[in-house]
Amino acid sequence: MDMKKFLTATGVAFVATFVWGFLFHGLFLGPNYYATNATTFVQSETPSLWLFVGQLVQSALLVYVWSRVMRSFSAGVKGGVTFGILAHLLIMVPGAMYNHLFINGFPYALSWWWVFGGLILGAIQGAIAGALYKPSMAARTA
Numbered sequence: 001m002d003m004k005k006f007l008t009a010t011g012v013a014f015v016a017t018f019v020w021g022f023l024f025h026g027l028f029l030g031p032n033y034y035a036t037n038a039t040t041f042v043q044s045e046t047p048s049l050w051l052f053v054g055q056l057v058q059s060a061l062l063v064y065v066w067s068r069v070m071r072s073f074s075a076g077v078k079g080g081v082t083f084g085i086l087a088h089l090l091i092m093v094p095g096a097m098y099n100h101l102f103i104n105g106f107p108y109a110l111s112w113w114w115v116f117g118g119l120i121l122g123a124i125q126g127a128i129a130g131a132l133y134k135p136s137m138a139a140r141t142a
Helices: 003-028 030-036 049-072 076-097 108-132 137-141
Strands: none
Touching: 003 030, 003 049, 003 108, 030 108, 049 076, 049 108, 076 108
């Protein structure tokens, strides 16, 4: 594994994940969280360190898996987008669709919005991984 490519792609994917999370959950869905059930969606004034750790780990895992399977997809951004969408589909559908069953007051429709947002995030992260983590010339000919 090319550590420089891995760290670069992970860092850029992490920043994109953080920005997408702020835009999607903070600005787009934020008012819906509190309008539906203010007691379910309680957040402190300062974001938890674990939010950043989780986003960093998720970004690193996506780039790592991409580095292992990238030869199974189209080269570059196109293959990365396909991979990212498939990876997030695998994660988001089971993860988000059960929230309304286990979290009191969690609206079912919001689960679908989370799936939709996750697929967009997957496309963004996959595009980054595809653009920044490409096989070396020696690996392509081997």
